[in-house]
Amino acid sequence: MKSHKTFRRLGALTVLFLILPMVASAQVDPFEADPLGLLAFLEQSQVYTSGTDVFEVFVCDVPDGNVPVDLAAAVADINAALQPYYAWLSSGAYLPAFVEGGTLIASGPSGWPDSIVLQSECESLAALNASGTAAGALVIVDAEYSGGYATAGVACEETGDCPITFPSNGRIMVVGASTVVSSQELPNGRLSTVAHELGHTLEFPHSFGGLTKFINGVTYEYDNPMDIMSGGSLVDLNVGTIAINRYAAGWMQSGAVFHRGGTVEYRLASIGTTGQQMLVLPTDTQGVFTMIGARSSVGFDAGVVTEGVEVYQIDQRATACGEVAEFICWGADRRTTSVPAIDDPESAVHVFEVGEFFPIGEAFVSVDAGSGGRWTVTVTGSTVSERFVDDNGNIHEANISTIASLGVTLGCNPPLNSEFCPDTAVTRAEMAVFLSRALEDQVDPTTGLGVFDDVPPNVWYTDAVARMVELGITTGYEDGTYRPNAPVSRGEMAVFLDRAFGSLGSDGDLVPFADVPENAFFAPATDALFDAGVTLGCQTDPLSFCPLDAVSRAEMASFLARVLVPPSE
Numbered sequence: 001m002k003s004h005k006t007f008r009r010l011g012a013l014t015v016l017f018l019i020l021p022m023v024a025s026a027q028v029d030p031f032e033a034d035p036l037g038l039l040a041f042l043e044q045s046q047v048y049t050s051g052t053d054v055f056e057v058f059v060c061d062v063p064d065g066n067v068p069v070d071l072a073a074a075v076a077d078i079n080a081a082l083q084p085y086y087a088w089l090s091s092g093a094y095l096p097a098f099v100e101g102g103t104l105i106a107s108g109p110s111g112w113p114d115s116i117v118l119q120s121e122c123e124s125l126a127a128l129n130a131s132g133t134a135a136g137a138l139v140i141v142d143a144e145y146s147g148g149y150a151t152a153g154v155a156c157e158e159t160g161d162c163p164i165t166f167p168s169n170g171r172i173m174v175v176g177a178s179t180v181v182s183s184q185e186l187p188n189g190r191l192s193t194v195a196h197e198l199g200h201t202l203e204f205p206h207s208f209g210g211l212t213k214f215i216n217g218v219t220y221e222y223d224n225p226m227d228i229m230s231g232g233s234l235v236d237l238n239v240g241t242i243a244i245n246r247y248a249a250g251w252m253q254s255g256a257v258f259h260r261g262g263t264v265e266y267r268l269a270s271i272g273t274t275g276q277q278m279l280v281l282p283t284d285t286q287g288v289f290t291m292i293g294a295r296s297s298v299g300f301d302a303g304v305v306t307e308g309v310e311v312y313q314i315d316q317r318a319t320a321c322g323e324v325a326e327f328i329c330w331g332a333d334r335r336t337t338s339v340p341a342i343d344d345p346e347s348a349v350h351v352f353e354v355g356e357f358f359p360i361g362e363a364f365v366s367v368d369a370g371s372g373g374r375w376t377v378t379v380t381g382s383t384v385s386e387r388f389v390d391d392n393g394n395i396h397e398a399n400i401s402t403i404a405s406l407g408v409t410l411g412c413n414p415p416l417n418s419e420f421c422p423d424t425a426v427t428r429a430e431m432a433v434f435l436s437r438a439l440e441d442q443v444d445p446t447t448g449l450g451v452f453d454d455v456p457p458n459v460w461y462t463d464a465v466a467r468m469v470e471l472g473i474t475t476g477y478e479d480g481t482y483r484p485n486a487p488v489s490r491g492e493m494a495v496f497l498d499r500a501f502g503s504l505g506s507d508g509d510l511v512p513f514a515d516v517p518e519n520a521f522f523a524p525a526t527d528a529l530f531d532a533g534v535t536l537g538c539q540t541d542p543l544s545f546c547p548l549d550a551v552s553r554a555e556m557a558s559f560l561a562r563v564l565v566p567p568s569e
Ligand SMILES: [Zn+2]
Pocket: 002, 003, 004, 196, 200, 206
């Protein structure tokens, strides 16, 4: 069993609130450091998560201790186990390094499991004997138990009251000897407990069933067999940690993908696999969201009890971690609970396999496929009240919602995709993507690739432009370019739509748009759009189409919505 000393953060920000409540609350944005606005005070969670992280290791000799600990052997064992483990978790970004500190002599007994008082004495002794050059300390109490605790040590740097002689930040792990040496009576948790406590020094919280228990006066949040930061494996170091912890540490190169609405297919990659590793379903409350990650039984995840897609609710509101009302949970205090709740150390009910599905609020998630560490999930519906926050009151808002629900647009500010940018001109690259999705054309392109000099391979619009070529919807310009960044004119847009949805039809009589010459290349298309009710023109007196004007994204939404969902007669 592992125990975790709750790390109370009473840092500089709390002090500021007390002294200057008006100013502080108005100026401090706890989510400012996170470009995705997911986690509060993210920069403070990344103080120690990159490069080499040195811990001095001490053995603390207690009167009732009876487990001989060879310091050099223990240091070697810990390095051998934890270095490849954390290199795997961090994609090589982070390397813990344990070095010999020394032996400490404590006066009082360990008292385990009834109290952890002596561990505090060992912690104080380590403070007096540390070199002051390491980034943290690991204290092994020579008594026979397999628990431990850790403090992450960021707060004292803010308040300026860090111990002088000790790891300058008060960052420490204290563990029982059974966590590092073999013990017949207590074989559990060897080295996995040290890996767990190290996670706490990186600000990783427990991820558990959401039902905190108290056993022997100790908080018990170890019911998740999928995570080293909860139950993990009781015997071996053979499960990793969840996506949000890897994101918080800055170890997830490709960040996260957000779902705000519509029906969208996502591909999630397991640890060690290239690709998006975290899908976020936001809520209307900042700091509260659902995260979905993928886990495969390979590498250090060989011990996961179920392969598939795992679901967690993240809550950073003050009420979640018992902080004062103005404050917000961060780092090791944020609540990370499985969905649905587990309440059983062996259970993986929060992990969904291929063919399974589950609701998250008003959204619905299905796991469609999984192979080679990549999992395909489809999300339908929304967990937020507003699909886009920047289209309120826009005359095209209903049509924007229509094409969003059809998956034709995902938004304009990936990966958040909380905005539609209604007033921005549609580019030819966007036009290709809109049409590709509107046609539900998910066929991989072949002959259309590499046709245009200015359409590079493997960018977000490459496949869509290639499919437009293959479907005869675009031929590009005479100079062999597609001009992906050029705005689409209304005349071009008419041609695109007419070719893509050839059944629009014309009644044969050319509409007398004052500004559409009969021999213009877009004249048949504007006529077809008018006859189909997709456009009424840009003005009525005289009837005009404004063929050279750019098309805004909002206008395009209406054009596409009218094509895809024709107004009822
Ligand atoms: Zn813990």
